[in-house]
Structures are given as C-alpha cells and as structure tokens.
Amino acid sequence: MKYNFFTELKFTSAYKEYINAHPAIREAMCLKAQYPDYFDGITEGDLLAGRIQHGLIGFSPDEWGPTAFGYYCLTTEIEKHLKENDYSTEQRTEIEEILEFWSTENTSFKLRSRYTEEMKKYLPSDDWMNQSGIAFPLYRLTGGTPDFSTLLKLGIPGLRDKITKLLESADAESKDPDFYRGLLIALDVFVNVIDFYIDNVKQLLGKETGQSRISDLEKLLNVLEAVKISKPRTFHEALQLFWLYTFLGDVRNYGRMDMYMGDFLASDIDNGIITEEEALRLVQSLWKLMVDRHTVVHNRVIIGGRGRRNEKNADRFAMLALEASRTVLAIEPQLSLRIYKGMNPEVYEKALDVIGEGRTFPILYNDDVNIGSVVKAFEFNKLDAEQYVPYGCGEYIIEHESFGTPSGVINLLKALEVTLHNGIDPMTGKEAGLALGDFNSFKSFGDLWNAYNKQVEHFVRLMAEQEVLEYKVAGETAPFLFMSMLYGECLDSGKGMFSGGIKYLGGTLETYGNTNTSDSLLAIKKLVYESNSVPKGELLQALDSDFEGYELLRKKLLDVPKYGNDNNEADNMVSKVHEHVCTYVREQKDRVGLHSYLVVNINNSANTLMGHSTSASADGRKSCMSMNNGNNPTSGYDKNGVTAMLNSLVKPRTDIHAGAVQNLKFSKNMFREKRDILKSLLQTYFDNGGAQAMITVVDKDDLRSAMKEPEKYQHIFVRVGGFSARFVELARDIQEDILTRTLY
Amino acid sequence: MNGLVYDIHRFSLHDGPGIRTTIFLKGCPLDCLWCHNPEAKSFEPQLSFNSNLCTLCGNCEKSCPNNVHQIIDGKHIINFDLCRTSEECVENCPAGALSIIGYSESVEEIMETVNKDRKYFENSGGGLTISGGEPMAQFDFTFEILKRAKESGIHTAIETCGQSTEQRFMKVLPYVDLFLFDYKETDPENHKNYTGVSNKQILKNLELILENGASVILRCPLIPGFNDNEKHFRGIAGLQKKFPSIKLIEIMAYHNTGRDKAEKIGLVNPLKDLSSVSESEKKMWINSLTRLGCTNVTFG
C-alpha cells in the first residue's frame, strides 16, 4: 500500500460532498475518486493489465489492514508516513483534519460504536493477533465470489444495457433508481480504469524496443480497447476483463474459473486464434499477478467438480491451470481441485504430478462428501450445493448466491483455560470470560464439560450477534456496487448485497485449538476424574508454571491417547467437542436472522498467533506454542502412521460446518516411485469420508528440521537396508547418513 | 489368546505388496551376529534405556525396588540383569528415556487394529504381515491371527527365519499368502556360527513349503566379510534354479542403522564397527548373482 496525499484528499472530499447522498451514489463517487489512482502500471512481462497499490484511505468490502473495511482510514500508517516525510504545515493541518474526520466516519468505528454493553465487555479488543482473549471480531466482508460467467457473457456494454433498462422501469416497479444510477457510475469507473491502462500501454510502446515485448504490448492494447466497448470474444479478453473487475470489486477469490474460462479457451484453440503455449503464457502471467496481489490467504482458483455446464472445456482449462501452477513457482494462487467419482483421470494424474513436485497445490476437495455436507449444513438443495466453492482459508459458499464472511475467531483452548481459572485469563490476570466456579467445584468431568460448553456458548452468541450487526452496518453504509451487480438477486431487486439483495446471507465463525482442547479434556477426564492420579490443584499449578518442575506430570499428560492415532477414545473426544461447537453455532442462525451461521475449522497462521497468547494446556502443550492446525492432530502427536491419522481425520462430522482443512505430508519418493500406493491411500481416505486434503511433499529439509526438533517429527519413518525406524530415534550420525539417502 | 508383541507398524510398505500392517512379535530362536532387531530376540519383556533423552534426574534410581539404576558421577549405570520389568522407573521418568519393550496383546486386539486399515489393504493389494522376532516361535498366536485374517479375506504374509517344525509349516501353509523366507547362509557350519543353529531344518522347511505350492520371496541378508562369498551366492542361485517358483530374491544389504539398539537393552553389538554396504558393493553383488543365473533380484 502506498500513501498518495492527492488521492486520499480527493477521496475524502468526494465522501464529504456526498455524505448525505444516497449510499449508492456516495459509493460510486468515492470509487470514482480512488480509481484508477490506486491502480499501478504494467510491469515488465505482464501480459494482462491490473496491479494495485491501494491507498491508506479508501473504500472496499475486504480488509486493507486490521479493522480496515468499508470506508477505512489507516491512521497509524498515515501518522508514520507524516513523521518520515516532508509536508508543509498547511498540508499537515489538512491531513490531521482528515484523520479527525475519518476517526468517527470509518465503517468499523461505526460498527463498534453500535456494540451492545455485553459485546463491549466480552469483546474488548479487535487485536486478535497480539492480545489474549477467547473471541475477537473480524472486520471484513470477504470471500464473495460473484457471477463471473455473466460478467464475461455481457461485458461492460451488456451490463450497462441491462442496468439502464432496470433503471428505466425502476419507478414503475418501485425499485430504488439510485441503486441503478450508482451502478452506472461504477461502470464508468470501470471504463476509466481501462483508459488508464490503454494510456499506460501506449506510453510503454513508445519506449519499448524489444520486438517480442512490443508484440505482447500491442496485443494487450487491442485487448483493452476491445473490452472497453464490447463483451469479451477471446480468452485473452475474458482474462483481462475478469482481472480488472476483481480489483474494482476487491474480489480476492475467483470461484470456478475453469467453468467460466473453459469455453473461451477451447474456442480460441480450436479456431486457431491462440496456441496452447500462448494460452499457458497468459495463465502464467495471471498467476504471477495474483502472487503480486499479496492477499496471503485468498487467491483461490477452483477447478474440477460436479455441476459444470461445460465439463470438457472446463477440464481443458483445468489442465492449463495445473500446468501454470507447476511452472510458476509460487505460493499462490491457491489452486483447488474438486475431485469426484467419474472425473477425467487425466486431470487427477496431472494434479498428483504437480503435488508430487512439491507445489502443495492443487488442494483437493472431495465432491462426493462435500456436496452432501453442504446440502445438510447449509440446507441447500443438491443443485445449488454442487456450486459450492471454498474461498480464503477454506470456507464454503455457493458461487454468487450465498455469502458468509468469517467475522470472528474463537479460541476454544482459551475458553477452556479461562473456565479452569474461573473466568480469569491467566495470561493477563484479568477477567476474560464467565466465572462458572473454580476447578475444585467441578465434581465430575460432566461438571467441567458443562462449564466449558457454557463458556463457549456465551461467546458464540456474541459473535453471531456481531456478524449480523456487521452486515447491518455494511448494508446501511453502501451497496458494494461492483459485487452487487453480479450477485444473487441484487440487480432484480434493486438492493445491495447487505441491504436485502441476496437470499442466502450467512456467516461463519473460525474456531481454533479444537484438537488441543479435546486432547486436554480427555487428559483431564482420565487423569483427574477417572484414575485420580493427578490432583486438580497440582494440574493447575503445573499449567500455570508451564510445567517447570512438573516434567513428570507433563509426561503423564502426553501419554494419554491423542487425536490422530485412530484411537477411539481420543477421536471421540474431538468429535464431541467439534459437534458441540458446530451445532451450537449452527443454531444461532434463526435467533439472529441469518440464512446460515457455521463453524469453519481452517488453516492459516491464527493457530500460531493465538497460540502465543495461550498458556500451557493439559494435552502437554507448552505455553505460547502453536495450537493444532485445522482438523489436524497437534504436530508430532500422531505416531501411528498415515493410515491411522487419516482414519482419525474422517471421524469429526463434515455436515455441520462450512469447511475444515487437513494437511498431509508425504515424501517425494512416495509420489515418484510409489504412485500406486499413494493413489490407493488417497482413494481410501476419500472413500472413507475424507473431505479435503492439502498435500505437502516432504523433502530433506523436513529431515533437517526433524533433527532440530525431534518431538515434532515422530511420524517420519525411514527405511534402510531392510528395516524401518522412526527417524528421530536414530543416532545423529545415522540420521545424517539417511539425509544423504532417500526417504522411506 | 495372547502373544508378546513389541511393535505394530501401520502403513508398512516393505513387508509384502501394497499397504500393510506389520505385527512384530518378540522372541527368536536364532541369534544372528548381525541382528538389527536385538530387542526382538528375547521372549520376555525387557527394559530399554535411551541415553540421549536422559537428564540424569535420578527418579529411576529412587523408584526402582530392585536397584537397577545408579547415577554415579553424572553417569547413568544400569544393571539390566536385576530388572523385573515392574515399570516404576518408566512411570517416574519425566524424559521418556525408559520403556519396557514387549507387551501382551490378544488376537482380538490385534485383529481390531488390523481391521482398521482393511479398506487400505483392499485398495492397494496389501494386507497383514507378521514379523519379529520369529512369528513361528509364538506359533499358536501366529496361527490364530493368520487364520482369522485369511478367513476374513485379508492377504497374509509372514517374515520367517525358517526355524520351526515341518508340522507347523504345513499347518500355517493354507493361511499364508506369502512367505518372506530368510536364507542367511549356505554352509551349514557357517550358519551355525553366525546364527547359533544349523540351516538343515530351515532348508527342509523351505523345500517343504515350496513343494506344496507356497508363494515365497527369498530374503537374503548379506553381511560383508560373513556371507558375501561365491559359495553362498551359488547356494542362492542353486535354490532358485531348483525352485523357479521363488518369485523374488530380496537382498537385505547390511546396514548399521540398528547399531546402537543393543546397548539400549544392555547387550553388546558384536558388529558395532562394521559399516554399511556401499552402493558399488551392492552393484557387484547383483552382478555376481545374475552371472550365476539368479533372476528377479532386488534390494529390500
């Protein structure tokens, strides 16, 4: 992001000028002020136009910093910028006035100021990354996946016609004409942006001397000029229109790209308009642009799956996308392949090739489990459910029909910790949750279980209320024009997405520490309540002192069965904890008035960040260590081999939440030389109900890490000269020897 | 019925085809110089100590009723002979440095674990392998597991040194889909010196099961300076010539990965200084064996 004094000022003036105007008009005028200014020029090698450096004040549905969504202002960054740069006194005063203005006018401030007393008390902080607490709200409207098919079918002129007609009949049908007026202005902004890039390309062409680059730029110029005035006719034009739109709507997840790009690709190739190689170059360029977008947890591209109207053509794009991910060595896009019985085996083989090269993509989603789960969890019919797409870290929505931003995080392990300390957070010494009695007063495990449930439920209720409030404030603030023009029933009803324009407005709550919580509860159940071998007071002391002086107690805790080993007792506890939170969350929808409200058990760095502020836990985890990731066992706690781990993974229900993720790690050797075994392993996992898999291919680096942190790498078995051993149990020099040899 | 088990490996890929669950039984009638699983030799549970993990806290010394442990001058000295495997020390060791190798498990428990991966076996062409130690030495237990597995449609394999009675081999034969049969040394005298027993009975058993249609992979541990000689190679080739039904010859080249295992259980490794076989040596072996007419030779 960069600071652009002129544009920020212009943006603020536009907002002020239209402050009392219709929200659609105000938003449109603000978009006009910030775009194309926040766009960045084309960079060497780009075959598509579209880069961005958003400003420190602006408008977007998604977040541009912690709590920066809607109308946002990154005050701290601006102040920092002011300190480091020369500005006249006059300018400084002007900037200070702007900051003063936005301090009460930004959307998250408006949202927070409408929190109830209870919300304020129990959700005092928004800084989930650094502060300790059970639950935190998130401020963003993320994960929306608009109707790209329609965008590409109509293009800008087609959309303009459609909206103009709707505007003409608006009064007669008592729909809101200003909504449509706002949309038309938004389309003007779209054209402005294209003009910006046309100029940009022309300038570059004036300076460029390399013949091949000149030819690329000339092609790009033609493409830009074409999409400005007509709907896209070629693959290149489709990619270009799509890409610019994603910035305007700040859409960071791209849905079923194979479906909406497949026909363009197939027709261009079949008609000799483009070669396979040229098509690949375009997709590679798009992939690189996605990387440079630095959205970190977004950039989802979905390929494969049931319910594609043009399966053959879509698969051609899927193959191309896989090849692009194989050749562009980057951590994004998060290419995700939906697999199903009867799919094109070529696509699946190719996917395994790409994963086997250590790309960690595509992420695999099992339609044969997920479609049924989506039907149940969201109460969609099967046809709608077939259009599910994972976005961000792994939440599902129905493409351009439903929306479900994760608007909060809950740390289940912290909830247990606070419950064990009668409402106090031992990290801060402050009240952080309900005081439900001290540990001693829980006479049976059932008492503790009930108290933990109450604690979690209390925060779930608040988070559900917060989600609804967020939508309410968002809906009052703006129609979010670019997304709304391609979402749900917005166009027909004349309403923005959060003002009644979509039928399926849902929400999600990210849960963390699920496995640690379950393993901890089981350890307490067995050692404190069943065998009476650990007194309550001693356990608390051990936890509070991070096991210093309680090493033996920690060993006992570690010896209690853990999730990830196909041990029924441990796995059942995970299922129970999972089912409790998922069911309770799901029940909130009717109370607060959402189409759905569901748990997501996903993967990002929150398990680590929130782990930093979570004390030692009864599963033997030390204070401040990472918590488990997604639906995975805690690292190093799975010791029975991969089939046992996979058997555990499929036990928690998948039809009561909006997505869960799991990481699997294999050796390169496995992919290269034991492909048949690997395929049967994955097939069995998916047959057994495996919903999803993120596959990392382990290489020598993992062995090196295993030598440094053996406790985390218990699961690596090595095979040398006729016998198997756990790598971490071997003598140092032998480990080193193996490092130079192959794994397994 | 219970047996003495010392480990169960799920997702084992090296003891027969496909994805397998391998049960390691404790106790072996042979005493090979090069044994890479010394903890599997004894028919009794035994104490194991991993000095890398020990923090010298002294808990074991205090808790052991039999004076097995002593910490003297920063050194942990263990008198393994006195141990009654009562486990007090294990329970009180905060570092996880102590453990008892070998535990009793019932056929039912084993089958429950095995059945958990049934679908993996079916999809990969895998199954169950009983290894050891020597599975034929806990015969009734082994037989019962094999029978149950086979009857419920699970592919079965055993890894055996071949030392048992002919009756027993004939009895398990219908329940074993694949024998991973060790062939350690051709010369009977040498065999006795290296393993403690002659190979006479072993060969008889091998021939018996082959004549009766068993499916066999011959596993040949090759130990430099012991059995990597022309005579033994000829023996291997001769066997395969006589029994073309031997599907595969798996050379298990000596590796010193198990070097420190003996020490952990209070034993001395007689080959402690022998280093692993080099790739070039392995190539030479393969060449010699093929020259002598062996086919289907691989490294296990």
Ligand code: SF4
């Ligand atoms: S109890 Fe464990 S850590 Fe302590 S001295 Fe004995 S073996 Fe070592």
Ligand code: SF4
């Ligand atoms: S197992 Fe029992 S007898 Fe053996 S060393 Fe430990 S405490 Fe002593």
